[in-house]
Amino acid sequence: MRFTKMHGLGNDFLVIDGRELANIDYGAMAVKECARHTGVGADGILVVENSDAADIRMRIINSDGSEAEMCGNGIRCFAKYVYEQGIVKKTQMSVETLAGVMRPELLVKDGVAEQVRVDMGKPFLECGEIPVEGEGRCIDRPISVLDKELRFTSVLVGVPHTMVFVDDLGAIDISALGNAIEHAPVFPRRTNVNFVHVIDENTVEMRTWERGCGRTLCCGTGASSTAVACVLNGKTGRSVDVRIALGTLHIDWAEDDHVYMTGPAAVVCTGEF
Structure with missing residues (x-):
């Protein structure tokens, strides 16, 4: 089976054209091939499938074999x-996901998509929508994990995300705290976790622990959720640069209430397993 390995600012994927494939256990494939030391190595698998609701369908299989509703870096890749392979010959396309139909727009130069802008849709802010135990909006609430008293804000942008604002990203154990928060009882479907340091009203820095993947270098839905949480907590404006380990994603929470994410995607290699 042929694959293309791609990444969005370090968040890497194996992309498979599954339009002519049948009876494939993508969960087992992801566990095997995403392994960093014994497989190809990736954070997940992206599967191309035909769609009756959009131009094309994207499935996202996490490295632990679970299936995700949406992935911001994944949809850019x-x-x-699909554009550069000639599967969808549009610079503005519709992509069916488990979180709904997404609409990426490619910024193309000489036939190569250099940047991708994605309408991530409207964020869901109520506890029951995310979901988080409780009522109303989940803004600046307390949580106790690993003998630490923290405060968190949760939103849903494709998938559930929980933001914890910190003064120093280097002073926290992201893996230990991220894993503990992900599995906290207050999150019935678990949660992705983003630790956020606010630099100024236009810029923040983020580190992510992803549900089903662990620590990743970048997370597009996480950056989108982080921008929303910053606005809800009065920390930034609605247009924010989110810095991660390998670059920056630009996020706009527009007046139409939609969140727009802009960032790069790159091909690493192609191969066969």
Whole structure:
């Protein structure tokens, strides 16, 4: 089976054209091939499938074999792949996901998609929508994990995300705290976790622990959720640069209430397993 390895600012994926495939256990494949030391190595698998609801369908399989509703870095890689492979011959396309139909727009130069802007849709802010135990909006609430008293804000942008604002990203154990928060009882479907340091009203820095993947270098839905949480907590404006380990994602929470994410995607290699 042929694959293309891609990444969005370090969040890497194996992209597979599954339109002509049948009876494939993508969960087992992800566990095997995403392993860093014994497989190809990736945070997940993106599967291209035909769609009756959009131009194309994207499935996201995490490295632990679970299936995710949406992935912000993944959809940028996916859109670049289907465009450059000639599967969808549009710079503005519709992509069916478990979180709904997403609409990426490719910024193309000489036939190569250099940047992708994605309408991530409207964020869901109520506890029951995310979901988080409790009522109303989940803004600046207390949580106790690993003998630490923290405060968190949760939103849903494709998938559930929980933001914890910190003064120093280097002073916290992201893996230990991220894992503990992900599995905290207050999150019935678990949660992705983003630790956020606010630099100024236009810029923040983020580190992510992803549900089903662990620590990742970048998370597009996480950056989108972080921007929303910053606005809800009065920490930034609605247009924010989110810095991660390998670069920056630009996020706009527009007046139409939609969140727009802009960032790069790149091909690493192609191969066969």
